[in-house]
Amino acid sequence: MIIGRILVFVCSVLLAAPFALGSRALAADGDLELCNHSLSNPDAGIPACTRLIESSADEAATPGLLNNRGVAKVRKGDLEGAIADFSRALDRNPNSIDAYRNRGLARQIEGDYDGSIADYNQAIRIDAKSPDLYNSRGAALVNKGEYDRAIADYDKAIRLNGKFAKAFYNRGQARYLKNQPDRAIADFDEFIKLSPNEAKGYVQRADARLAKADVLGAIADYDSAIKVDGGNGEAFSHRGEARRLQGDLEKSLLDQNKAIELAATPESYVNRALVYADQGKLDLAIADCDEALLLRPKYDLAFAQRGRVKRLSGDLEGALGDLNKALSIDPRLPVSLSFRGDVFLARDSSDRAIADFTEALRVAPDFVAAYAGRGQAYEKAGQLPKAKADYQKALSLPGEADAALAKPAQNQARARLAALAASEASSAKIVAGVAVADATDARAKADAEARAKAEAEQQAAAIEARIKTEVEARTKVAAEAARARLETQAAAEARARADADAKAKAAYEAQAKAEFDTRLKAEVEARAKAVVEAAQAKSAALAPPIGNRVALVIGNSSYREVATLPNPQRDAQAVAAAFRKVGFQTVFAEQDLTREKFLAALRAFEDKVETADWAVVYYAGHGLEIGGVNYLIPVDAKLRADRDVQDEAITLERVLIATERAKKLRLVILDACRDNPFAARMQRTMASRSIGRGFARVEPEGGTLVAYAARDGQVAQDGDGDHSPFTQAFLRNIVKPQLEINMLFRQIRDEVRQATNQRQEPFTYGSLPGESFYFVAK
Known part of the structure; x- marks a missing residue:
């Protein structure tokens, strides 16, 4: 990235309209000649045109005179006066192409792009x-x-016009901004073939090469630009920036000094400030940014760079002021957003830092420094899984194209991942120690129970022994007494007595043993019951808490431009009821949403998500993919042409953004991509944007899961019953207790494949953290 780079698009030039007036007297004093050449000499042209306008009786000539005066006013910087003149010309001649073209250009310079486009239309x-x-x-x-x-x-x-060099040049610029450097280079190649002596073609091709990390190729193109035009300050400044990215600060500074010597532009001062900042000369860097702002007081990149340098010098308040000014000029500039995120990070404002880094990544999804910065902010906020995901994403992106920002960011991400890994290893040791302690406690408990059982058995044996001894002693006493009393009785009577005593002994022993067995059984059952109850209590304690769960359920059936879909409304009603049944605290149930109501529902949902642990969106209805972008279709969409989809549909990315503030789980379920009735009649206006069959594959951020009713490239079936095959399977499985969410979607996949004879395969995209997630925990 060239921080000071300003893209200059080659538009049609301002057109003054030469013409003749009927009055020779007016022409004689030179006013007509001056008015016809007002662009080249505006100081003389403006009063000349004014005199002709005020004195001319030829109404047909007045629009041309007003147009020429407007052209001169644009040249002088009086855009308001110029637009007024072009408007007066159009009031008199509504078919003046020159007046529309010139007013469009003036509005473009003024920043009124909608008005400019309307004029060109x-x-x-x-x-x-x-x-x-x-x-x-x-x-x-x-x-x-x-x-x-x-x-x-x-x-x-x-x-x-196949030889229209300006159009090739401008298309190359647009493709560069779309992050399509190879296609941009191809366009600049054509421009150079048509205009080999224009240095700007080599400069812009070099910038595109730099975006590919081809630093040597870029420097070669800058050399070619300088060879064509040795006084081209932009070529020297951009070559200096390439050399800075290469790490050659000495040569980079020489190039920036030469650029400023040739043309002291705001861009060259900002690029030299980058060199000074890398050298640690922060005061000189700030001074160069000051010079840039003197030349262009509303130069957002100068404010952004000065804010970054002030942060490096420790002036956080000054840095924040500069970056706020940069973003007031261009709220979408990723560099300004990322730099301000760094300031909030330094001030321990993690939430505001995360918001700025996230917005920077929304605008520039491959911005390495923003991923690394947001990772640090997540880490400070204690959201370690998100921090690790951002660090890993920063390391997965190429860092050569903007080495000055990306390489340090990647080094920081690598260091933080190592530190987190070390911390997790230490935590694991602690957990292992706790586990060992728990195991020791369990063994001690088992030993205690064994000892208790042994003691009980010993006590029972002692009781039995005492009973036996007592019985024997009593029997002996009774026998001796009987023998003393009945010595003279007959042997038969003695034997009968002995038999009676033996029976009494057996009965007594049996009674004692029965009492002991009863007590022992009761003790064992009581202890077993206590163990079961303790295990149940521990299991209940380990079940994950439900947390605050919020859902948005949308069923679009009654489309205005195409046939009604029978199932989405019923599907959405059933899913909303299921979410309430399994304990969701908030469920937004919506049907047949227009685009305006769709966006309003997303905003209301976002407000609830800010305090939610889970954020779930279920959508049933039409959806389609154009040019790799997935869209959900509101019921009021017309989609006459492929370009209308941006204004009439809702991107999947917008739905994902609505879930991103949930603390633990973000889930988007799409039962869409049924047979698309819009595709057959949709006019193709852009060859580069294909209309796919089904949804395109997505790669959501960590902690987010996207479930398609039919995998990328497939079409989902609406079904013949009350619900679609996907929703029917979802409703069966969501109420099952202890069914982890990944296993839930696997079971849904198997059921849908079986129900559709393998024609439809649900698929999930994304990844979840290590925690288990259940719709019904127990």
Whole structure:
């Protein structure tokens, strides 16, 4: 990334309209000549045109005079006055292509891109075969960030004029901004073939090579630009930036000094400030940013770079002030967002840092420094799984294209991952120690129970022995007494007495043993019951807490432009009821949402998600994929052409953003991509944007799961029953206790494949942290 880089799009030039007036007297004093050349000499042209406008009786000539004066005012920087003149010209001649074109350019310079595009639309309505008009409208669209529509306009301009060098140049710029460096290089190759002596083609191709981390190739192109135009300060400044990324700060500084000597532009001062910052000369870096802001007071990149340097010097308040100014000029600039995130991180404002890094990544998804910074913010906030995911993402991206920012960020990410791994290892040892202690306790408990049982058995044996001794003693006494009393009785009577005594002894022993067995059985049962109850209590304690769970359920059936889908409304009602049954605290149940109501539902859902542990979105209805982007279709969508999808549909990315603040689990379930009735009638306006069959594959962030009713490239079936096959399986499995969420979707997959004869395979994308997740915990 070239921090000071400003993209300059080549638009149609301002057009003054030469013409003749009927009054020779007016022409004689030179006013007509001056007005016709007002662009080259605005100081003389403006009063000349004014005199002609005030004195001319020729109404047909007035629009041309107003147009020429407006052109001169643009040249002088009086955009408001110029737009007023072009508007007056159009009031008198509504078919003036020059006035529409010039007003469009003035509005573009002023930053009114919608107004500029509207003017170019009117001009194209009058002349649909002008490549200049498509080229100019493309430049306005790029300034709005609508790169695909801009590229379509450049394509049209090139089809109308295959040697239109400006259109190749501008299309290359748009593709560069879309992060398509190879295609941008191809366009700059064509521009250089058509205009080999224009240095800017080599400069822009070099910038595209730099985006590919081809530093040597970029430097070679900058050398070519300097060979073509040795006074091109931009080529020297950009070559200096390439050398800085290469680590050659000495040569980089020489190039930046040369650039400032040739043309002291705000960009060259900011690029030299980068060199000074890398050398640790922070005061000189701030001074260069000050110079840039004197030349261009609203230069967002100068404020951003100065804010970064102030943070490095310890001036956090000054840094925050500069970065706030940068973002007030361009709220979408990723560098400013990331730098401000660094400041919030230094001030221990983790939540605000995370918000800035997240917005930077939304605009620039491959921004290494933003991933590393957000990882640090998550780590400070105690959200370690998210921190590790961001560090790993930073390391997975190429760091050569912007080595000055990316390489230190990757080093920091690598160091933090190592530190977290060491901390986890230490924690694991502690956990292992606790486990050993628990095992020791368990063994001690088992030993105690064994000792208790042994003591009980010993006590029972002692009781039995005492009973036996007592019986024997009593029997002996009784026998002796009987013999003393009945010595003279007959032997038969003695034997009968002995038999009676023996029976009494047996009965007594049996009674004693029965009492002992009863007591022992009761003791054993009581102890067994206590063990079971303790185990149940421990199991209940280990079950994961439910937490605060929030769901948004949407069923779109009654589409206005195509046939009604019978199942989505019933599916959504049943799913919402199931979520309430399993304990979701908040369930938003919506049906037949227009785009406006769809967005309102997402915003209401987002407000609840901020305090939620789980955030779940279920959507049933039509969906489609265009150019690799997945869209959910509101019921009021018309989709006459492929380009309408951005304005009439809801991206899957927008739905994922609505879930991202949930603390533990983010889940999006899509029972969509049924047979798409929009595709057959949809006009194709962009060859580069294909319409896919089913949804495209997604790679959500860690902690997020996206479930498709039919895997990427497949079409989901609506089914013949009350519910779609996917929703039917989901409703059966969501109420099962202790069914972990990954296993739940595996069972759904098997059931749907069986129900559809293998024609439909549900699929999940993303990954979850180590914690287990259950819809019904126990």
